[in-house]
Amino acid sequence: MDMEIDFKNYQLSHELRGHEDDVRGICVCGNAGIATSSRDKTVRYWVPDPTDKRKYESSKILLGHSSFVGPLAWIPPNPDFVEGAIVSGGMDTMVFVWNLSNGEKFLSLKGHHLQVTGLVLDDEDIVSCSVDCTLRRWRKGQLVENWEAHKSAIQAIIKLTSGELVTGSTDTTLKLWKGRTCLHTFAGHSDTVRGLAEMHGLGILSASHDGSIRLWSLTGEVLMEMVGHASIVYSVDSHVSGLIVSGSEDCSAKIWKDGACVQSIEHPGCVWDVKFLENGDIVTACSDGAVRIWTSYQERIADPADLDSYVSQLSQYKLSRKRVGGLKLEDLPGLEALQIPGTTDGQTKVIREGDNGVAYAWDLREQKWDKIGEVVDGPEDGMKVACS
Incomplete structure (x- = not known):
C-alpha cells in the first residue's frame, strides 16, 4: 500500500449491542470474530453476519467472572480447541480459558492477588500481569513461574513479534523482558503507562495517563510523541498501513498518521479500548455499553438511519453532561x-x-x-x- 494515499475519514459501520455496562476490552480473533469484555461480568463473542458483511452478530456469551472483565487473548484453533479459545482476566483476580466450540469454561487459573490487567500467549503458555505487581506464566493450567516485574501495579503486557514481552506500569515505566530478565526500562512518561502495542518494524507504542502516546525504539529512544488527547489515554493500537488509533477518557478515539492526529471520533462515553481489524477498520469499546466498528470504505459505512441515530446518541450524551x-x-x-x-x-x-x-x-x-x-x-x- 502506498503511504502517500490521502487519509480517508472513518465513519460508523456497525454497532454491536448486548453488553449491559461499560465495554472494557476488545480482542480481534483473526478473521473469525471479535471478543469483548465488560463491567457487566461477561465476555461476548461476535461473528460476522453471513448476510451483511458490515455486521457482526452475537455468537456466545461467556459467563463465570464474578466482577468486571478486562483483558482478553485469543487462542487460534488447535487440536484441543476446534474453534479456538478465549482467555479472559478479571477484577476477581481470575484468569479463565473458554472453549469457543461450546462457550464453556475450560480452565480456571487462580493465583493473582489483585485485578488481572493483561494477558498474552507465549507459544503454548499464557502470561498474565496484575495490579499485584507480578507476572505469572501458566502452562497447561499450572503456574510454572511468577515474579515481581515492577514495584507498582502492572497495567498492560504485550508480546513482540521478536518474542520479548513488554510491560507497562503505574510506576510510569515500560520494561522489556527476555524470560525473567529485564533487558531495558523505558522512562519518560510522567504518569501511569496504561496501554501498549507493537508498531510493526518500528518499536513499541505506549498510552499513558499523562495524556500522551509515545513510540519507542527497542533500545529506548522516543521516536515520536503524540499529544492531543485532553485526558487519560487508555489504549493504543497500530495497523500495517502505518496508522495508529488511541482511546481516551476524553470520549474520543483519535487516529494518528506520522505523529499527527488526522481524525478524532467522538463517543457518547469514555473509550476504554481500541483495535484495528486486519482490513483497516477500527473497533472501539465504550462506557455506554456499545462496541462500534468504524470504516473508511464507502461500501461498509452504516445506513443513513444508523448514522443519524449515532448523531443523536452523541448529542444526548453531551446534553446529559453539560452543566450550567x-x-x-x-x-x-x-x-x-x-x-x-x-x-x-x-x-x-x-x-x-x-x-x-x-x-x-x-x-x-x-x-x-x-x-x-x-x-x-x-x-x-x-x-x-x-x-x-
Whole structure:
C-alpha cells in the first residue's frame, strides 16, 4: 500500500449491542470474530453476519467472572480447541480459558492477588500481569513461574513479534523482558503507562495517563510523541498501513498518521479500548455499553438511519453532561418558565434555550424578564454570565 494515499475519514459501520455496562476490552480473533469484555461480568463473542458483511452478530456469551472483565487473548484453533479459545482476566483476580466450540469454561487459573490487567500467549503458555505487581506464566493450567516485574501495579503486557514481552506500569515505566530478565526500562512518561502495542518494524507504542502516546525504539529512544488527547489515554493500537488509533477518557478515539492526529471520533462515553481489524477498520469499546466498528470504505459505512441515530446518541450524551452554573443543563426549565412573573426587582432565573443556559433578570417596573446573557461555567462550578 502506498503511504502517500490521502487519509480517508472513518465513519460508523456497525454497532454491536448486548453488553449491559461499560465495554472494557476488545480482542480481534483473526478473521473469525471479535471478543469483548465488560463491567457487566461477561465476555461476548461476535461473528460476522453471513448476510451483511458490515455486521457482526452475537455468537456466545461467556459467563463465570464474578466482577468486571478486562483483558482478553485469543487462542487460534488447535487440536484441543476446534474453534479456538478465549482467555479472559478479571477484577476477581481470575484468569479463565473458554472453549469457543461450546462457550464453556475450560480452565480456571487462580493465583493473582489483585485485578488481572493483561494477558498474552507465549507459544503454548499464557502470561498474565496484575495490579499485584507480578507476572505469572501458566502452562497447561499450572503456574510454572511468577515474579515481581515492577514495584507498582502492572497495567498492560504485550508480546513482540521478536518474542520479548513488554510491560507497562503505574510506576510510569515500560520494561522489556527476555524470560525473567529485564533487558531495558523505558522512562519518560510522567504518569501511569496504561496501554501498549507493537508498531510493526518500528518499536513499541505506549498510552499513558499523562495524556500522551509515545513510540519507542527497542533500545529506548522516543521516536515520536503524540499529544492531543485532553485526558487519560487508555489504549493504543497500530495497523500495517502505518496508522495508529488511541482511546481516551476524553470520549474520543483519535487516529494518528506520522505523529499527527488526522481524525478524532467522538463517543457518547469514555473509550476504554481500541483495535484495528486486519482490513483497516477500527473497533472501539465504550462506557455506554456499545462496541462500534468504524470504516473508511464507502461500501461498509452504516445506513443513513444508523448514522443519524449515532448523531443523536452523541448529542444526548453531551446534553446529559453539560452543566450550567453547577446544574445539569437538562434539569433547567425551558422558555415556559418566563411566563411566570418574578417577585423582586433583579431576581434572576436561568433557563435552557437549545443547548445553552441563558440568564434572565426580572424588571419589576416593566414587569418583564430581561435577557442578561448566556451562562458559562466558571471555576469551581461557579456561574459566570457572558453578557450578550
